[in-house]
Amino acid sequence: MCAPPLVQGRALTKRFGTYIAVDQIDFKVERGEAFGFLGPNGAGKTSTMRMIGCVSPVSGGELSVLGMDPALQGPAIRSRLGVVPQEDNLDTELTVWDNMAIYGRYFGLPRSVIRERAQELLDFVQLGDRRQDRVDPLSGGMKRRLTIARALVNQPELLLLDEPTTGLDPQARHLVWERLYQLKLQGVTLVLTTHYMDEAEQLCDRLVIMDRARIVAEGSPRELIQLHSTREVVELRFATAEERRDALPLLNGSGERVEMLPDRILVYTGDGDGTAELVARDGLRPASVLVRRSTLEDVFLILTGRTLED
Amino acid sequence: MAVAPPMLRVLEREAIVFRKLWRGSAFSSFVTPVMFLAAIGLGLGGLVERRTGHVAGVGYLAFVAPGLLAASAMQTAAGSSLWPVMAGTKWIRTYHAVVATPLSAADLYGGTVLWVGVRATAAASAFLAVAVLLGGVPSPWGILAVPAATLGALAFAAPLAAYAATQDTDLTFPVIMRLGIVPLFLFSGTFFPISQLPSWLRPVSVASPLWHAIELCRQATTGTPRWAAATGHTAVLIACVAAGWRWGTRTFARRLTP
Numbered sequence: 002m003c004a005p006p007l008v009q010g011r012a013l014t015k016r017f018g019t020y021i022a023v024d025q026i027d028f029k030v031e032r033g034e035a036f037g038f039l040g041p042n043g044a045g046k047t048s049t050m051r052m053i054g055c056v057s058p059v060s061g062g063e064l065s066v067l068g069m070d071p072a073l074q075g076p077a078i079r080s081r082l083g084v085v086p087q088e089d090n091l092d093t094e095l096t097v098w099d100n101m102a103i104y105g106r107y108f109g110l111p112r113s114v115i116r117e118r119a120q121e122l123l124d125f126v127q128l129g130d131r132r133q134d135r136v137d138p139l140s141g142g143m144k145r146r147l148t149i150a151r152a153l154v155n156q157p158e159l160l161l162l163d164e165p166t167t168g169l170d171p172q173a174r175h176l177v178w179e180r181l182y183q184l185k186l187q188g189v190t191l192v193l194t195t196h197y198m199d200e201a202e203q204l205c206d207r208l209v210i211m212d213r214a215r216i217v218a219e220g221s222p223r224e225l226i227q228l229h230s231t232r233e234v235v236e237l238r239f240a241t242a243e244e245r246r247d248a249l250p251l252l253n254g255s256g257e258r259v260e261m262l263p264d265r266i267l268v269y270t271g272d273g274d275g276t277a278e279l280v281a282r283d284g285l286r287p288a289s290v291l292v293r294r295s296t297l298e299d300v301f302l303i304l305t306g307r308t309l310e311d
Numbered sequence: 312m313a314v315a316p317p318m319l320r321v322l323e324r325e326a327i328v329f330r331k332l333w334r335g336s337a338f339s340s341f342v343t344p345v346m347f348l349a350a351i352g353l354g355l356g357g358l359v360e361r362r363t364g365h366v367a368g369v370g371y372l373a374f375v376a377p378g379l380l381a382a383s384a385m386q387t388a389a390g391s392s393l394w395p396v397m398a399g400t401k402w403i404r405t406y407h408a409v410v411a412t413p414l415s416a417a418d419l420y421g422g423t424v425l426w427v428g429v430r431a432t433a434a435a436s437a438f439l440a441v442a443v444l445l446g447g448v449p450s451p452w453g454i455l456a457v458p459a460a461t462l463g464a465l466a467f468a469a470p471l472a473a474y475a476a477t478q479d480t481d482l483t484f485p486v487i488m489r490l491g492i493v494p495l496f497l498f499s500g501t502f503f504p505i506s507q508l509p510s511w512l513r514p515v516s517v518a519s520p521l522w523h524a525i526e527l528c529r530q531a532t533t534g535t536p537r538w539a540a541a542t543g544h545t546a547v548l549i550a551c552v553a554a555g556w557r558w559g560t561r562t563f564a565r566r567l568t569p
């Protein structure tokens with residue numbers, strides 16, 4: 002027999018009035034994996050995370066978290082979750098240390114336990130020497146790391162991260178990714194949302210792609226790319242919009258699939274260099290030609306006809 | 312070992328924040344009553360007594376002290392139920408962090424209101440101490456004015472905290488203070504018996520929770536308990552707290568766990 006999933010949604014639905022934010026999605030998160038919800042703004046990722054976090058009642062379908070029903074056992078579930086919300090909600094009237102201490106008390110932990118863990122966790126997120134500082138002047142990356150440390154104070158089995166690195170500069174992002182990877186190695190199950198395909202590729206063992214309240218694809222990053230996209234992509238940029246428009250009919254047949262974006266044309270192909278040569282032979286004069294591997298961004302574009310960023 | 316109710320953990324956070332500000336707050340808790348009682352009780356009271364003798368059977372200072380005591384508890388309660396709730400739901404969003412833990416929106420609401428009660432108790436005790444020193448509290452029953460003023464404070468804190476959670480901005484809060492709290496302060500029997508008011512205004516005063524709180528405080532500090540009336544006043548105030556509490560557990564849940 003295999004272990005029951007840590008989180009499972011069946012036809013899970015969230016409505017706000019008549020608006021449907023999450024529309025009958027099915028997914029399963031297994032213990033120990035890093036599971037992602039990838040999708041553009043408004044796809045319903047936060048709404049889904051809030052239902053899993055037992056701070057938003059389910060409107061339809063079924064949800065089980067840690068084998069329990071959020072409607073009946075919300076506090077028991079929340080006592081075993083760690084939550085890093087999309088918007089920081091650190092207590093800016095308190096110091097770094099007091100943020101940890103108070104949060105631990107919300108879980109009913111004894112002060113002696115909190116003291117030990119808080120120092121360990123602050124060291125883990127590299128804020129050990131900032132414990133007496135006020136929270137307000139900390140950088141965005143430090144606040145994010147503190148939020149992560151705070152979410153770990155109850156030693157959760159499941160850590161929910163809603164857009165953990167949105168708004169951070171690249172260096173701060175990499176530090177967060179590295180810490181999350183360490184947590185995964187320690188056996189913490191991660192569920193995260195993101196609209197960055199590189200974040201999903203870096204962190205997720207498995208993910209679902211969400212668009213307009215629905216799940217449109219599911220699998221590991223590699224599986225998704227293999228299944229829905231080609232191995233390589235040729236990106237062609239042109240000097241003017243006219244040139245780009247005129248080039249489009251000539252490109253048909255140059256690859257398995259051609260997509261026109263506002264600023265470039267993408268040709269999906271098994272052999273990027275071959276396609277690039279073909280394009281040159283056809284007498285097209287793009288301002289730049291780039292051959293690259295397919296990413297999750299391409300999977301999203303192929304499945305929905307839109308890019309993740311808009 | 313008894314497990315403390317979860318809502319007390321909310322008080323702990325408030326106490327930690329308060330620990331850093333208590334000096335300023337303690338200072339004003341004593342200075343404000345000294346100023347009010349000196350200016351109004353002694354200054355204005357001297358004039359009043361020269362013209363009319365005693366008010367409602369006691370000196371003016373003894374008359375006005377319980378009124379000011381209950382009224383200042385109301386003002387503290389109103390101020391610390393409106394803006395701090397907006398900070399928790401919208402400005403700093405700390406409440407959203409709380410409901411992600413085992414605490415519920417109802418626990419958070421309860422803890423928030425109880426903390427206002429704790430603050431009101433402390434402020435009322437300081438006020439009473441000053442009033443005793445200035446000679447404004449003729450009866451040892453006066454000690455009961457502290458729980459009475461606290462109950463009065465809760466009668467405002469419970470509905471106002473509930474209301475604050477329904478708002479997206481603090482635009483209406485100054486209006487509530489100016490058109491709600493200030494008129495109640497003036498017309499609930501704080502400075503003169505409501506029998507002085509035109510008869511059409513009197514029912515408004517009687518409907519004001521502050522009037523009930525002041526009556527309770529005044530019976531205590533002047534040592535003139537009228538048990539039937541006191542029971543009625545207490546019941547009205549408890550009803551205000553209970554109604555506010557019911558409403559608040561809902562508004563907090565709707566705001567924080569939609």
Ligand SMILES: Nc1ncnc2c1ncn2[C@@H]1O[C@H](COP(=O)(O)OP(=O)(O)O)[C@@H](O)[C@H]1O
Pocket residue numbers: 017020021022040041042043044045046047048049569
């Ligand atoms: N409390 C709410 N009331 C009404 N609509 C909401 C609420 N929360 C989210 N929505 C709507 O649900 C949709 C999905 O939002 P969200 O789950 O935040 O998406 P994402 O996190 O993928 O950007 C959006 O159109 C959003 O406006």
Ligand SMILES: [Mg+2]
Pocket residue numbers: 043046047048087163164
């Ligand atoms: Mg979101």
